[in-house]
Amino acid sequence: MVEAYIHIRVEPGKISEVVKQLKTLPEVKEAHSVTGPYDVIAKIEVANTKTLTAFLINRIHKINGIRDTMTSIILD
Numbered sequence: 001m002v003e004a005y006i007h008i009r010v011e012p013g014k015i016s017e018v019v020k021q022l023k024t025l026p027e028v029k030e031a032h033s034v035t036g037p038y039d040v041i042a043k044i045e046v047a048n049t050k051t052l053t054a055f056l057i058n059r060i061h062k063i064n065g066i067r068d069t070m071t072s073i074i075l076d
Helices: 016-024 049-058
Strands: 002-010 027-035 038-045 066-073
Touching: 002 016, 002 049, 016 027, 016 038, 016 066, 038 049
Parallel strands: none
Antiparallel strands: 002 038, 002 066, 027 038
16 A cells, blocks of 8 residues: 655635545545645555556546645655
């Protein structure tokens, strides 16, 4: 399994909607609005890095309101 944090910038006024949509995805184990340069952080779990790539492109980046993301794979 690959675990990662996805740091997400969201369009103004859409944070709650994005967090709600993230929490419906089975790969998303946690999703929270946060302070700092990103608006939302989601912890995800997928089978491998190939699945991670597909998940980001086909699921995360298609959520309405997401402007951009930065992904950090958990090493330990």
